Each structure stands twice: as structure tokens, then as C-alpha cells.
Amino acid sequence: MRLNPLLSQLRTYPQVALDQKKREVQRAGRALYDLGTGDPLEPTPPDIRAAIRDAVPEISQYPTVRGPLALRQSIAGYMGRRFGLSLDPEREILPTSGSKEAIFHLPLLVIDPRAEDRLVIAPDPGYPVYARGALFAGGEPYYDRLSDDFVQRPWELPTDVLRRARMMFINTPHNPSGAVTPREALQRTWEVCRDHDILLVNDECYADVYADAPPPSLLEVAKTGALVIHSLSKRSGMTGYRSGFIAGDADAVRAFAELRVNLGVAPQDIVNEGATVAWADDAHAAERRAVLAEKKRVFTALFEELGLTLVASQASLYLWFKPPPGLDDEQYALKLLDVGIVVSPGRYFGVTDAGNGYVRAAMVPPLAQCREAAALWRDVHRTL
Numbered sequence: 001m002r003l004n005p006l007l008s009q010l011r012t013y014p015q016v017a018l019d020q021k022k023r024e025v026q027r028a029g030r031a032l033y034d035l036g037t038g039d040p041l042e043p044t045p046p047d048i049r050a051a052i053r054d055a056v057p058e059i060s061q062y063p064t065v066r067g068p069l070a071l072r073q074s075i076a077g078y079m080g081r082r083f084g085l086s087l088d089p090e091r092e093i094l095p096t097s098g099s100k101e102a103i104f105h106l107p108l109l110v111i112d113p114r115a116e117d118r119l120v121i122a123p124d125p126g127y128p129v130y131a132r133g134a135l136f137a138g139g140e141p142y143y144d145r146l147s148d149d150f151v152q153r154p155w156e157l158p159t160d161v162l163r164r165a166r167m168m169f170i171n172t173p174h175n176p177s178g179a180v181t182p183r184e185a186l187q188r189t190w191e192v193c194r195d196h197d198i199l200l201v202n203d204e205c206y207a208d209v210y211a212d213a214p215p216p217s218l219l220e221v222a223k224t225g226a227l228v229i230h231s232l233s234k235r236s237g238m239t240g241y242r243s244g245f246i247a248g249d250a251d252a253v254r255a256f257a258e259l260r261v262n263l264g265v266a267p268q269d270i271v272n273e274g275a276t277v278a279w280a281d282d283a284h285a286a287e288r289r290a291v292l293a294e295k296k297r298v299f300t301a302l303f304e305e306l307g308l309t310l311v312a313s314q315a316s317l318y319l320w321f322k323p324p325p326g327l328d329d330e331q332y333a334l335k336l337l338d339v340g341i342v343v344s345p346g347r348y349f350g351v352t353d354a355g356n357g358y359v360r361a362a363m364v365p366p367l368a369q370c371r372e373a374a375a376l377w378r379d380v381h382r383t384l
């Protein structure tokens with residue numbers, strides 16, 4: 001069978017050494033402390049689960065693309081409380097099956113594969129789906145290489161790149177670095193995109209995952225030409241349910257709804273019922289944040305003691321830091337795996353070399369396990 005060549009071209013980082021060592025630790029029956037994958041282990045709040053269970057219908061029918069109005073109203077309520085925004089649930093909000101599918105499908109909205117101007121700008125290191133969605137839509141990814149504070153500054157990009165771009169993904173709070181883009185930088189980013197007719201999309205799936213100051217939304221700056229993507233995955237512990245939304249520019253939201261008639265990815269109604277409850281409640285998100293802050297304290301105290309440099313890490317599930325002198329990110333990750341601690345070498349998140357020399361730790365295991373992992377981590381440094 002002749003397959004789409006993109007399928008074989010898309011690179012996943014060869015994690016051979018790390019995967020092999022992980023298997024060895026598991027085979028030896030030793031405990032694994034998985035700070036690798038960003039899939040939190042705290043339970044989904046009981047009232048959300050109950051709403052989903054109670055919604056199972058006797059007769060199953062297709063969900064609508066735009067989802068129930070009650071859900072869009074619940075989302076509008078959340079955006080009002082959280083960011084002080086006033087959004088029209090009829091025109092400016094559209095439920096999605098998590099943020100990933102929205103990210104993957106959004107380039108289809110603006111990319112003409114035959115046009116010269118078909119760049120999609122995405123942060124690097126970054127979530128790989130920005131570039132993948134661009135490629136499958138026939139666009140061309142442009143990797144915006146981040147460094148130092150890991151904030152995107154598109155006004156520093158070459159004019160030719162901006163001229164040929166149709167879409168720009170930004171991601172604040174940022175995976176993998178946890179960097180938060182300040183409001184002034186969001187404003188400047190939006191102005192650059194307005195001047196070049198680029199659809200600006202902020203992936204805000206970590207907007208409610210922070211330990212200190214709440215990160216701003218792009219929509220606080222402007223709605224025209226701007227979309228945000230939100231998700232219940234990390235906010236409400238619902239990665240398995242696939243529930244999120246896009247919001248912002250009414251024309252873009254309408255066009256995306258029209259496009260989605262073809263896709264069959266509208267969230268299921270039972271999930272929508274749970275999502276309506278989840279977006280209406282902030283208390284459970286605050287409780288999850290308190291647990292996250294406690295976990296972060298365990299590791300930031302450890303890093304300080306060990307002299308490891310923390311970089312960015314203002315929000316999100318992640319701590320982003322430099323390995324000790326003499327070890328690169330992958331070598332250090334392998335050392336930590338000796339005692340069963342799994343972290344992600346920064347190079348795994350980059351197409352350029354921007355992630356090299358950094359390590360990401362995801363605050364995923366329960367607090368007690370984080371404390372155990374920190375003790376073992378300290379031991380590793382005694383033998384370095």
C-alpha cells in the first residue's frame with residue numbers, strides 16, 4: 001500500500017537508551033517514579049464523574065458540532081470569572097475533543113497547500129502537534145527557536161517568515177518549559193499577527209495549572225484574529241475524556257464549526273455533561289493547584305540544595321532545569337533512571353537543538369511518591 005509519506009517522515013525522538021533502561025528497572029521489579037509523561041494521577045472530581053454517568057442515554061444520537069448551549073454558557077461563565085472576559089456562547093465558543101484535536105485541525109482553516117504563504121509558526125521546543133497539524137494540512141512548519149526565558153518574541157522573526165505565515169501557535173503556559181508570556185508580550189505578538197494577517201492561536205491548556213500567579217489569556221488582549229484553546233485534561237483531571245474548547249474571533253469560530261461538520265470529532269454528549277459541571281466549578285481546580293504547588297516545593301527545594309538551575313517554570317505541570325555540569329540532558333536522565341526516576345531530556349521536545357541541555361520533570365506522581373523520588377534523587381548526587 002502506498003501510504004502518505006508524512007507518516008514515515010515524522011520523527012519521534014529515538015528514546016532507545018531511556019526506554020531500554022526503563023524496561024530493565026521494571027523487569028527488576030523496582031519502583032518507577034514517572035515524572036516523564038504529563039498525565040496527572042489525581043482523581044477526576046466525583047461530581048463530574050457522576051454527571052457523566054447520569055447522562056448515559058437510552059437512545060444514542062449523534063452529538064452536534066456546536067455542542068449543548070448549556071456547555072457553552074458554562075464555558076463563558078468560566079472565562080468571565082477566570083479572565084474577566086465577556087464571550088458570546090453562540091458565536092465565540094466551540095467545544096472540542098480536548099485541545100490536541102483542535103490543534104491538529106486548526107491549520108486546515110487557513111492553509112492553502114498551493115500558496116506560497118503557508119507557514120505555520122510554532123514554538124521549539126514545543127508540543128509536536130502544532131507542526132504535525134501544519135504538515136498534514138499541506139502547510140510548512142516554521143520552528144521558532146526559544147532560549148533563555150523560553151518566551152516567543154515573534155517581532156524578532158525575519159520579515160520574510162512573517163510575510164509567508166498564515167498561522168502562529170503560541171503556548172503560554174508553555175510545555176515543556178512552564179514559561180508564562182507576560183501580557184505586554186501577548187499584546188505585541190497580537191499586533192505582529194494583525195499586521196501580517198496571521199491567525200494567532202494560543203494553546204492555553206495549562207492556564208489553570210499554576211502554583212503562584214494566574215497566567216493571562218490572549219483574549220484579554222484582543223479577540224480579532226485570535227483564538228485560544230482550553231482543556232479539562234489538566235485542569236480537572238480528565239485526560240481520558242477528551243474535552244476542551246476554542247474561543248475568540250467569531251469568524252474563525254464559525255469557520256471552524258463549518259469545517260468540523262466534515263470531521264466527526266464533536267465531543268460526546270455524556271462528556272459534554274461532565275464538562276458543563278467542570279467549567280462551572282473552580283474549587284476542584286484550586287485543590288489540584290494546591291497539590292501541584294506542594295509537589296513543586298518538594299522539587300524546587302531539592303534543586304536548590306543540589307545546585308541545579310531552574311529555568312522558566314512559572315506555571316504548568318512541569319519544572320524545567322539544567323542538568324549538573326559535566327552531564328548532558330540525556331546522560332542525566334539515564335543516571336536518574338538508575339534509581340527509577342523518569343524525567344524527560346529536553347532534546348526530546350525540540351526539532352532544533354533548543355531543548356538540548358535542559359530536563360523536564362512532570363509533577364505527576366502522588367505527593368508521597370514525589371517525596372520518595374526526591375530522597376533517591378539526592379542519593380544520585382552523592383555518587384556523581
Ligand SMILES: Cc1ncc(COP(=O)(O)O)c(C=O)c1O
Pocket residue numbers: 038097098099100101127171174175203205230231232233239243244
Ligand atoms: C502544550 C500542550 N497542548 C496540548 C496538549 C493536549 O492536551 P489535551 O489532553 O487537551 O488534548 C498537551 C498535552 O500534554 C500539551 O502539553
